[in-house]
Amino acid sequence: MGIEEREFLEELVVDRTYIRVNTLKVSLSRFLKNTELELSKTGYKYGYRVEGDVKIGKTMEYFLGYLHTQSLSSMMPVLAFSSWKDNIEVLDAAASPGGKTSQIAQHTSNKAAITAIDKRTGRISLLVSNLERLGVVSVNVVRRDSRKLPWKNTFNKVLVDAPCSSLGSSLFALRKTTHRRVRDMARVQRKMLLSAFDALKEGGELVYSTCTITEEENEAVVANLLENRSNATIERVKLPIRHSKGLESYEFSDKVARIYPWEVESEAFFVARIKKS
Numbered sequence: 001m002g003i004e005e006r007e008f009l010e011e012l013v014v015d016r017t018y019i020r021v022n023t024l025k026v027s028l029s030r031f032l033k034n035t036e037l038e039l040s041k042t043g044y045k046y047g048y049r050v051e052g053d054v055k056i057g058k059t060m061e062y063f064l065g066y067l068h069t070q071s072l073s074s075m076m077p078v079l080a081f082s083s084w085k086d087n088i089e090v091l092d093a094a095a096s097p098g099g100k101t102s103q104i105a106q107h108t109s110n111k112a113a114i115t116a117i118d119k120r121t122g123r124i125s126l127l128v129s130n131l132e133r134l135g136v137v138s139v140n141v142v143r144r145d146s147r148k149l150p151w152k153n154t155f156n157k158v159l160v161d162a163p164c165s166s167l168g169s170s171l172f173a174l175r176k177t178t179h180r181r182v183r184d185m186a187r188v189q190r191k192m193l194l195s196a197f198d199a200l201k202e203g204g205e206l207v208y209s210t211c212t213i214t215e216e217e218n219e220a221v222v223a224n225l226l227e228n229r230s231n232a233t234i235e236r237v238k239l240p241i242r243h244s245k246g247l248e249s250y251e252f253s254d255k256v257a258r259i260y261p262w263e264v265e266s267e268a269f270f271v272a273r274i275k276k277s
């Protein structure tokens, strides 16, 4: 990657702290009444920006599970689903550290049966400790490779928040990213999305997301699914924060969402919603 490309990407990374208030443990009104954190509203009811230099992970509210630190953009994929109902089966195909798994549990009041998968053992313990802290009780945690899932036509909703190059999200990731790494990531993402789509029930919906800006890991992965699965259709994503369309060379560009750091003061994200007919 050239110096100019790197400098541009470094400029994208925004250093802001956001929390999601976890209503599985505390009501929103009680939390807001009692917290000493200085918070600003966002477009999402439970998402707040934290002002000042606070170590959230050391606060009592964090230990009590009243909140989870999560970027504003990363709260969006769960909101991209058309609705959340109790008593449904949900697959989270790349779940650790559990930000979105616990958000799904929150939106379904712990009443959906969630299968949360991650491939790496170390990440599984992180996932389990976060779910425990946040009072999530409806999750079956499984260590496996989501490129080869055993389920067919099983889940009502599937989330693929894929591992990615994190360009536009993390300075650390930027330092180790090469074009080759992006290509390798895209290969994993294509396989994960195909396998996760096969696990989705007919009539169900899947959200694919990444925290990166590359075409290879975003629109191209979705296009690959459409080429290989004739029963996949793209549905328009609606989000409560500012976002842009996808890259124009794709016919579904106005249906997917690109969240850019300069529009929302949070990390870059890509979100697509796919239906199985």
Ligand SMILES: C[S@@+](CC[C@H](N)C(=O)[O-])C[C@H]1O[C@@H](n2cnc3c(N)ncnc32)[C@H](O)[C@@H]1O
Pocket (backbone or CB within 6 Å): 074, 093, 094, 095, 096, 097, 098, 099, 100, 101, 117, 118, 119, 120, 123, 144, 145, 146, 147, 161, 162, 163, 164, 188, 192
């Ligand atoms: C972007 S993170 C997920 C973040 C998570 N959804 C959240 O909101 O907290 C991607 C995760 O995918 C996992 N992963 C990478 N390759 C995988 C694979 N082949 N199968 C399942 N999980 C995988 C990584 O260990 C990592 O924890």
